[in-house]
Amino acid sequence: MDDDRALEEYLPDWNKVYELTRVPEGDDASTGAVWGLPQAFRGSLQKETVYWADVRHQDQLAGLLRYNFSDGVQISSRDILRHAYRSVVPRDLLPGPARKETFEVYWPLLPSDPHRFFSRDLLDIESVMQELLSRITRRVNKGDLKFYLQDQKDLGKAFQVSNISVEAEYAFEWKVEFSGSEEVKTSALLTAQKDRQKYIFFDNFAVDFSSGAVVAFAWKKESEALDQFYSRQLKADRPRAFSHLHVEGKGETAAFMKFLRGRSLPVRVQGGSHDMGAIASVLNLHHQDDAGFVPEKVFTLNDKESVSKRGFSTPVVLIMRTLQEGLGFLLQTEVKTLASSSFKKREWDLKILKHLGVLQYLTLEALTYHFEGQLTDGTTCDPANIFPALHTRVHSLLVTGDGTSLTKTQPLDELCSKGVLRYLCRLCRQGPEIGG
Structure with a gap:
């Protein structure tokens, strides 16, 4: 996204040639392998009941992944369950019915436009692909699976991926520097937290072609938010390079910092x-x-x-107002935007995000750790482990008064979604700088 080159222009030539094989609609559609899956995996989309554009998106999303076989055959994830070669693919690497109660959105597979219509069928396909990608990610990171970025048009180009991350907040940060006194000039550089990694940004992921690392994140959505901020608040065009931004003026800098801290990626101010x-x-x-x-x-x-x-000071005011008004003030948005889309976990996500007692307790522990190097009970740990060390006490605060005995025995990571727990972990580790 820092230049106009598409992904295929970065991919190296591959000495292997594959031919995509499509399974005709209706072939082997009655096999038990496709039971419980959306219609797209059965090869018979109901074109007369949905918009044609939605049918096309269903077909593309269901066929997002390709399976390459040693005889040169390539089969898409949409067709693999209806092809005889499914028998040689490990079951956990095949599409399967999504477990909606544990469904997490890790990969940005659908457009971010909040006004766009998505059919129930398309959302069901997304949940299947999210879980499949999650299983593939675990395999790739263990070194058990060869995974490639491949050009769909030119199958002779591909790049092998060595590691996949879905936690961009741990891989990237905005480094901000200020200069000037009267006329403040601000520079923000999006960098990898590991200095040697140099990423190229695409719509839904970033790639370090030297190490083979991939970070899944909605970079296009982030770029669109920056465009909107520059045009509406600064009345200016955003700099061409997505990862290198400039702002001039005190008021503009204040608005820019508030914007950056309201986004997902951490912000670190440089300087002595x-x-x-x-x-x-x-x-x-x-x-x-x-x-x-x-x-x-x-x-x-x-x-x-x-x-x-x-x-x-500004940080003290921010902390005190957040303790009084809740996380919504820190985020400058409604906390429901952080909650899981899963009905089962969304209820508990909202409870913990709106619970002032939990927020005040975590603030006490985080500040105690910051100033004394330990928690209030004397426990010492790495900053990343502050929140995990407090799970039991946070759980006790959260379920107090709840009438269901089952929830009192379920651990915190079963009640709440991983996304919300990761956010609270970052809150304890980084403090209010991750908010607005």
């Missing part, structure tokens, strides 16, 4: 700092007639010079 030490600073509280007070922090730079700042 000087530790004054506790002995060089004094906190004054100025009492007011209405029984309130205004804090003032005074920093002594040397014998003749000092600087002061009145009022609470």
Whole structure:
């Protein structure tokens, strides 16, 4: 997305040639292998009952993956269950009925337009493909499966993938630098958290062609959000390079930082700092007639010079308002956007996201860890393990008063979706910088 080149222009030539084989509609459609699956996998789409465009999308989504065999035959995931070669493919690598109660959207398979109509049939196909891709991802990352990015038109081009990640927030971050005093200039660079990795961005994934790493993420949706921000708030065109952004002006920078921190990827401000030490600073509280007070922090730079700042700092105000108003204030959006689409887990996702007691407890533990290097009970752990170490206590807060005994025995990771638990884990690890 940083240039106009399509994926196939990056793919190297392959010394293997495959021929795509289509199974005619109706052939072997009664086999037990397709029972419980959407109509597309049975080879008989009901064109008269849905829009033609939706039928085309169903066919494309169901056939997203291709199976290559040693005799040069290639069969799509749409047709594989109706072909005799299905018997030589491990069962976990074949499409299967989705378990809706555990369905998670990891791969951005459908367009992000919120006003676009998707039929129930198309959404059912998406759930099947999400689970299939999840199983394939586990196999690839264990080294048990050869997986390729391949040009659908030119089957003589392909690139082998060595690792797949669906957690872009752990792979990328925005590095922001400021310059100037009166006229602030801001530069934001989207970089891999592992310095040696250099990614090329496409609509739904990013690829490091040197290491074979792939990160699945809705980059097109992110690019569209940036376009909208630049046109509506800055009244300007977004820089051509998606991963390298520029903003000028104090107000523009403030709006830009708020926008970035409201997105999914973490933000890290670059630049040096000087530790004054506790002995060089004094906190004054100025009492007011209405029984309130205004804090003032005074920093002594040397014998003749000092600087002061009145009022609470921006991070403190952000934390206090979030504790009072909930995660919606931090995110600058409704928390329901984070909840799973699965009915079973959505209820518990919303409960934990709206639970002020859980939020306040996690804030206490995260701040204790930040300042003291341990949790309130003395437990020491890596920052990434703060939230997992608190699962039992968070679960106790969440189910208190709930009348169902079953939920009291189910662990937290069975009640709530993985996406919400990952967000809370990041909240404990990174603090309010992941919000708005």
